[in-house]
Structures are given as C-alpha cells and as structure tokens.
Amino acid sequence: MFAYAGPNLPHDLLEATGRNAGPLTWNVDRAMPAADRWLESKFAPWTRSVLQDWADGALDHLEAVVFSRADDSAQRLYYYLCELRRSGAIKGPEPLVLDIAKSPRESSIARDEVALRKLAEQLGVGEAALHSAIAAGNARRAGTVASTGGGKVCLIAGSPLPDGRMHRMVEQSGWSAIGRTLAEEWGDMGPAVDEGPEPFAALARQLHARHLDTRGFFDRSGALTEVARRSGAKAAILWLIEEDDTTVWHLPAMRAALETQGLPVMVATRRDWSCRDGIDAEISAFLAGVAA
Numbered sequence: 001m002f003a004y005a006g007p008n009l010p011h012d013l014l015e016a017t018g019r020n021a022g023p024l025t026w027n028v029d030r031a032m033p034a035a036d037r038w039l040e041s042k043f044a045p046w047t048r049s050v051l052q053d054w055a056d057g058a059l060d061h062l063e064a065v066v067f068s069r070a071d072d073s074a075q076r077l078y079y080y081l082c083e084l085r086r087s088g089a090i091k092g093p094e095p096l097v098l099d100i101a102k103s104p105r106e107s108s109i110a111r112d113e114v115a116l117r118k119l120a121e122q123l124g125v126g127e128a129a130l131h132s133a134i135a136a137g138n139a140r141r142a143g144t145v146a147s148t149g150g151g152k153v154c155l156i157a158g159s160p161l162p163d164g165r166m167h168r169m170v171e172q173s174g175w176s177a178i179g180r181t182l183a184e185e186w187g188d189m190g191p192a193v194d195e196g197p198e199p200f201a202a203l204a205r206q207l208h209a210r211h212l213d214t215r216g217f218f219d220r221s222g223a224l225t226e227v228a229r230r231s232g233a234k235a236a237i238l239w240l241i242e243e244d245d246t247t248v249w250h251l252p253a254m255r256a257a258l259e260t261q262g263l264p265v266m267v268a269t270r271r272d273w274s275c276r277d278g279i280d281a282e283i284s285a286f287l288a289g290v291a292a
Contacts, residue, residue, distance in 0.1 A: 006068025016133035044073035045273040062093040113204035130199040155233035158240040173287040221257035
C-alpha cells in the first residue's frame with residue numbers, strides 16, 4: 001500500500017494501482033520532538049505531523065508515499081525525508097515525487113507526461129490499467145453533485161483549512177460556511193479526463209490545466225470571485241496562517257476582487273493553523289456586523 005500528500009495529483013493513476021491507501025493524515029495537537037529537531041518553523045504545520053509519524057514508525061505499513069511538487073511544503077518535505085532516510089536517521093516508506101511543470105506551453109505538458117510515466121513505472125501501472133481507471137474515475141466525477149451552504153453563506157479562503165473547525169465557528173453565528181479543507185484539496189480529482197487512446201497524454205493535459213497549486217500560472221483573484229459567485233456568498237474571510245509564504249502575495253488582489261463584488265471581507269493573516277488564537281471571537285464579531 002502507498003499514500004499520498006499534496007494537491008494536483010493524478011488520482012486516476014493512483015487508483016489504477018489497486019493499492020491506494022489515500023492521503024496522509026495529521027495531528028498537530030501533540031508534542032512533535034522529531035519535527036522540532038529537523039524542520040524549520042516555516043514548514044506548513046501538517047508536515048511536522050507527517051515527519052513525526054514517519055519517525056515514530058506509524059507509517060511503516062506503507063511501501064511508499066507520493067508527494068506533489070505542486071505544493072512547496074510537500075516538495076520540501078520530500079527532500080528532507082529522502083535525506084533523513086539516506087542518513088539512517090529514519091526508516092519507513094519510500095518517498096516518491098511527481099515533478100510536474102505548470103508553465104503555459106506545450107513543452108510543459110510533454111514534460112508532465114514523462115513524469116506521469118515515471119510514476120506509473122514506480123507504482124507498476126500500465127496503459128491498459130490507467131485507461132480503465134480513467135473511465136471509472138470519470139463515472140465517479142459524473143455522479144458528484146457540488147453542494148452549496150444555503151442561506152447566508154460565508155466564504156472562507158486563503159490557506160487550506162485543517163478540518164471543519166472554522167466552518168463550525170461560522171455556523172455558530174447562524175451562517176453557512178463554504179471553504180475547502182486541506183484534505184479536500186488533496187483529494188480533488190479535478191475535471192473529467194479524455195478517454196481516448198493516449199491515457200498518459202490525456203492525464204498530463206488534465207493535470208497541467210488544473211489550478212490547485214502554489215506554482216501555477218492563473219488568475220487567482222478571478223478564480224476566487226467565481227467561487228464566491230457560484231456559492232452565493234454574502235461575506236468572505238481571507239484567512240492565512242503564519243507559515244503561508246505563497247498565497248499571501250495574492251492577498252491584496254483577492255481582497256479587492258471580493259470587495260468589488262460587494263462582499264464584506266474579514267482579513268486574518270499570520271494565524272494559528274489550529275485556530276487557537278481567538279479567531280472564533282473575531283469571526284463572530286465580523287458576521288454579527290455583517291448581519292446588522
């Protein structure tokens with residue numbers, strides 16, 4: 001069995017193995033001495049939990065973990081784990097990385113196909129198995145219905161959320177919350193993949209076109225306003241954690257785009273990923289003001 005970590009991964013290929021154990025999990029509400037020893041403070045909080053689990057042997061049942069280079073923390077953790085295993089400091093599963101390119105040109109798509117074929121070889125997946133997995137994945141995509149919060153909707157955007165705890169804070173104020181958790185980002189299969197005769201090329205095109213990464217070239221503020229429009233949001237929270245050093249550069253444009261749509265926006269930066277810094281009271285006051 002193997003697991004994965006990061007967004008913008010080829011879920012059809014992962015499912016084609018028949019050995020996909022799903023995403024790695026995390027628990028940051030505990031002591032993490034191994035992470036304290038080996039990781040700098042600006043690593044995303046989830047990486048600290050993963051490294052601690054790796055050092056503790058909690059992942060020894062896995063043969064490998066696939067990391068995405070579409071996320072800075074995921075790719076940095078991959079390199080750290082490779083070196084720690086090489087030096088004998090830790091054991092555990094083999095770290096693998098999917099090194100895709102996101103530049104808006106055909107050569108990047110071709111490079112992505114090469115990367116997919118390399119990962120498929122490492123995981124033992126051939127074209128026939130991938131073709132079948134794409135068909136099954138498209139059937140699942142077709143059966144998925146997007147949901148909205150209903151009523152007064154507050155959009156939460158910025159850094160991926162640890163779980164549903166911020167949704168519950170919004171709901172305590174009588175609102176519905178829309179906002180993706182980190183697990184939802186990682187598990188997003190994306191749009192349908194072409195079921196033609198070239199499954200690796202089709203999957204490369206799908207991955208290249210997706211906007212679930214920190215390195216891609218796309219209009220982030222425009223994508224955010226489209227989410228706000230589709231969800232019927234009446235307010236928005238732009239929440240960025242202390243360790244976020246990528247999305248924060250887009251914060252002014254994201255805020256301006258939402259405010260242009262007439263949405264009241266609460267900006268919360270340099271925050272605690274565990275939400276133990278009083279964010280619940282700030283959300284309550286903000287939404288009470290919007291309702292008034």
